[in-house]
Amino acid sequence: MTLLTALLSGLLFGFGLILSGMANPAKVLGFLDLAGPWDPSLVFVMGGAIVVGLFAFFFAYRRTLSLLGGNMQLPKAGKVDRRLVAGSLIFGAGWGIAGICPGPALVAIGMGETKALVFGAAMLAGMLIFELLENGKSVGKWSGTHRR
16 A cells, blocks of 8 residues: 555656646746746745645644554754755755756656756766765665764
8 A cells, every 4th residue: 555655646746746847947947047037937836835745744743653554754853064055055056057856857757858867867876976975974775764
C-alpha cells in the first residue's frame, strides 16, 4: 500500500508541476527574470503550495503515526550556518541558470526533455561530489540519515 501511495502521490505532484508550468524552464526563467518581461504567475503556484503545506504540517505535527500507520518523521528546525547559506546560494544560482530544480527535472526527464537529462546528470554529479567530500565525516550512506 505504501508503494502505491508513493506512486500516486508522485504522479499527482508531477501532473501539478506540468499543469502549473513549473516543468517548463522558459516559464520559470520568465518568473526569475525581474529585469525582463516578468511572469508573475508562479507566485500563485508557490503561494498555493505554501498554504497546502501549512495545513499539512499543522495536522502532521499533531499526529504520531502517518495515515498509512508509519512513524511520523518531520523535519526539525536547525541553525542557519555557512553550509546552509552556501548550499542555498548554489541551488538558487543553478535554478536561475537552468530554470529548473530537482522535482521538475524528474518530470521533464519523464517527458523526454534532453536539457533535463543534462540537468539530472549534473545534479547527480553534485550529490556524488558532496558524498565524496563528506566521506571522512560522520555521514550516513545514502540512507537519508546524515548526522553532524
